[in-house]
Amino acid sequence: MTNIEQTEIKTRYYNEAMRYMQNANDTLAKAGKKNDFYSDKKYVRTACGIAYNAALIALEGYISIKKPSKLNGIKVRIDIKYLQRTLTEIDKQTLNFLNTAYEILHKGLLFL
Numbered sequence: 001m002t003n004i005e006q007t008e009i010k011t012r013y014y015n016e017a018m019r020y021m022q023n024a025n026d027t028l029a030k031a032g033k034k035n036d037f038y039s040d041k042k043y044v045r046t047a048c049g050i051a052y053n054a055a056l057i058a059l060e061g062y063i064s065i066k067k068p069s070k071l072n073g074i075k076v077r078i079d080i081k082y083l084q085r086t087l088t089e090i091d092k093q094t095l096n097f098l099n100t101a102y103e104i105l106h107k108g109l110l111f112l
Helices: 003-029 041-066 080-090 092-111
Strands: none
Touching (some): 041 080
């Protein structure tokens, strides 16, 4: 993969992930705050789900550059277990970041 192709992939995935994060931020702003806590669970849950999807999009871009064969032709959102196995081979620190995002943004929604 050439540097130009890598830059195009980075730009495309980064812009898409940032668009999701902006949507998550806009949604969270609708939740309202009382004493440093958000008051509407619905908007917090929705914002967390959108932010989690942003993390997955960014991760897909990362994997597309590091191990293009791992995502060869996959057009749908990828299972968390597959991403964890793939990151075990590529980058353990990024795996830790993924697990943290998964615990906070995805599984954490169960406790709201």
